Amino acid sequence: MSLRNYLDKIRPNFEKGGKLHAFKSVYDGFDTFLYVPNETSKSGTSIHDAIDSKRIMSMVVIALLPAMLFGMYNIGYQNALAAGKLADATFWGMFLYGFFALLPNILVSYIVGLGIEFAWAQWKGEEIQEGYLVSGILIPLIIPVTTPLWILVLAIAFAVIFTKEIFGGTGMNIFNVALAARAFLFFSYPAKMTGDAIWVAKDSLFGLGYTLPDGFTMATPLGEIAQGVQVNNSLNDMIIGLIPGSVGETSVIAITIGAAILLWTNIASWRTMLSVFLGGTVMGLLFQSTGATSIQWYEHLVLGGFCFGAVFMATDPVTSARTETGKWFFGFFIGAMAIIIRVLNPGYPEGMMLAILFGNMFAPLIDYCVVQSNISKRAKRAK
Amino acid sequence: MDLFSKQNREVFSNPLNLDNPIMVQVLGICSALAVTSQLKPAIVMGLAVTIITAFSNVIISLIRNTIPNRIRIIVQLVVVAALVTIVSQILKAVAYDVSVQLSVYVGLIITNCILMGRLEAFAMTNKPWPSFLDGVGNGLAYAMILVIVGAFRELFGRGSLLGFKIIPQSFYDAGYMDNGMMAMPAMALILLGCVIWIHRAYFYKEDKK
Numbered sequence: 229m230s231l232r233n234y235l236d237k238i239r240p241n242f243e244k245g246g247k248l249h250a251f252k253s254v255y256d257g258f259d260t261f262l263y264v265p266n267e268t269s270k271s272g273t274s275i276h277d278a279i280d281s282k283r284i285m286s287m288v289v290i291a292l293l294p295a296m297l298f299g300m301y302n303i304g305y306q307n308a309l310a311a312g313k314l315a316d317a318t319f320w321g322m323f324l325y326g327f328f329a330l331l332p333n334i335l336v337s338y339i340v341g342l343g344i345e346f347a348w349a350q351w352k353g354e355e356i357q358e359g360y361l362v363s364g365i366l367i368p369l370i371i372p373v374t375t376p377l378w379i380l381v382l383a384i385a386f387a388v389i390f391t392k393e394i395f396g397g398t399g400m401n402i403f404n405v406a407l408a409a410r411a412f413l414f415f416s417y418p419a420k421m422t423g424d425a426i427w428v429a430k431d432s433l434f435g436l437g438y439t440l441p442d443g444f445t446m447a448t449p450l451g452e453i454a455q456g457v458q459v460n461n462s463l464n465d466m467i468i469g470l471i472p473g474s475v476g477e478t479s480v481i482a483i484t485i486g487a488a489i490l491l492w493t494n495i496a497s498w499r500t501m502l503s504v505f506l507g508g509t510v511m512g513l514l515f516q517s518t519g520a521t522s523i524q525w526y527e528h529l530v531l532g533g534f535c536f537g538a539v540f541m542a543t544d545p546v547t548s549a550r551t552e553t554g555k556w557f558f559g560f561f562i563g564a565m566a567i568i569i570r571v572l573n574p575g576y577p578e579g580m581m582l583a584i585l586f587g588n589m590f591a592p593l594i595d596y597c598v599v600q601s602n603i604s605k606r607a608k609r610a611k
Numbered sequence: 612m613d614l615f616s617k618q619n620r621e622v623f624s625n626p627l628n629l630d631n632p633i634m635v636q637v638l639g640i641c642s643a644l645a646v647t648s649q650l651k652p653a654i655v656m657g658l659a660v661t662i663i664t665a666f667s668n669v670i671i672s673l674i675r676n677t678i679p680n681r682i683r684i685i686v687q688l689v690v691v692a693a694l695v696t697i698v699s700q701i702l703k704a705v706a707y708d709v710s711v712q713l714s715v716y717v718g719l720i721i722t723n724c725i726l727m728g729r730l731e732a733f734a735m736t737n738k739p740w741p742s743f744l745d746g747v748g749n750g751l752a753y754a755m756i757l758v759i760v761g762a763f764r765e766l767f768g769r770g771s772l773l774g775f776k777i778i779p780q781s782f783y784d785a786g787y788m789d790n791g792m793m794a795m796p797a798m799a800l801i802l803l804g805c806v807i808w809i810h811r812a813y814f815y816k817e818d819k820k
Contacts, residue, residue, distance in 0.1 A: 378786070390801060415791060416793075
């Protein structure tokens with residue numbers, strides 16, 4: 229408990245009158261991140277859930293770890309595969325290469341995002357909120373590994389300021405912060421977010437991995453479909469996740485582990501998750517029967533960011549519908565919309581990001597309709 | 612009559628800051644978002660609106676006592692439409708490429724809320740000279756915001772200002788890229804929001820009631 233003792237020892241500096249009082253929000257932020265806040269109400273009765281939002285965020289980060297670790301391995305795997313040296317590559321070599329390739333993105337994401345949050349809280353004299361813990365790891369996982377760091381910085385600054393802080397900070401945002409960052413990148417720098425030149429890390433790092441020629445290209449399966457090329461990845465690869473794509477989104481198995489953690493701890497709503505898949509299935513079957521899409525309906529569900537979005541993005545408690553009935557509509561809408569964008573808009577091979585942002589926008593309306601219909605139903609019963 | 616009395620100076624300067632048609636009254640947003648993807652059309656559009664607001668204000672102010680109240684909107688529209696047509700034709704004659712870029716938005720000045728607002732709120736009840744000042748002030752205030760937003764969007768969206776490359780080639784070689792979102796009206800709305808934000812934070816204080 230020496231850390232606890234240390235925190236207690238330096239506390240007086242941050243109290244009113246202490247020389248570091250200006251940085252009280254920073255101190256509080258760290259203290260409550262590390263330990264349960266030691267504040268109780270002084271009057272009346274109040275009941276607190278044992279789990280607060282910091283612990284919820286920590287659980288989501290833990291649920292994201294399998295996808296992140298597999299993403300690291302897949303970075304190395306794709307690099308070795310592209311170099312044609314798969315037989316020589318070792319598991320640890322590939323994993324370490326991916327680790328070093330992804331690490332700068334994660335560090336930049338946390339430093340910039342938390343920096344803005346801390347500065348903002350300091351400026352406004354508010355407590356530091358913990359909302360960025362999850363967004364900070366989500367953002368590197370939903371972009372290609374080759375994204376230049378300086379545009380990542382811009383995107384994170386944009387997302388944190390314009391989709392979170394100006395709406396009032398954590399818990400008040402309308403749109404998912406991580407997806408807003410991705411949308412900013414997608415529309416601002418399309419050359420770095422779509423196409424076939426960006427999905428595989430090309431440079432050798434610390435003697436690990438292989439340097440690929442500059443002109444090397446490899447499309448994602450969804451990109452190939454959009455161009456009308458036959459996909460030659462097997463369904464096994466798609467489920468295990470050994471396909472090119474954004475870092476965390478490729479492996480269905482790793483995401484399933486994350487989903488199990490989220491559902492077991494009751495953090496994410498199974499209604500939202502299930503209905504996203506229902507929506508995707510219905511639309512996939514519909515398009516398959518009309519011949520609008522060249523792949524099976526279940527391949528639509530395992531390709532691209534569909535699973536990742538359904539498990540980690542659509543279930544974001546802040547931006548999804550709050551009512552239990554509303555969650556069904558919300559999820560179904562997202563799943564259906566994602567497949568519609570994929571199939572009907574050749575300009576966007578992947579539709580999950582836009583579908584979820586769209587769903588975020590409609591979530592308050594869905595809630596309003598559900599609540600109103602319940603009110604009118606009960607009003608009728610009273611007559 | 613003192614041409615530059617304190618009152619007249621306020622009529623001219625208020626729209627530029629404390630009563631800005633875009634930042635405070637939030638009028639004329641549509642065209643402000645549509646024409647600001649580059650600096651040149653933004654400047655031309657700002658000037659066109661300034662000229663039309665100024666002269667329609669003067670004309671309406673001159674005939675304000677003879678306009679029957681019940682058909683005043685129609686009379687105002689006729690005056691504005693005539694001026695817009697003149698400006699549009701002049702633009703086509705002297706700056707055809709800009710007029711193509713502005714496309715329908717020159718014609719749509721007729722429906723610009725700033726114009727109708729100034730005619731209704733000011734020209735109908737004031738003498739020609741203050742009306743002229745009011746028109747110029749509001750037009751320039753509109754142009755000012757257009758130029759700020761247009762300059763940002765062209766600089767970061769295309770790396771140039773008025774068509775001249777500002778961001779050196781060495782930046783591009785080092786990996787810098789133009790921001791595609793700046794070319795979209797969505798970014799114009801966000802920039803406009805930032806302008807209003809800064810204005811509210813530093814210049815404009817709402818009445819504390």
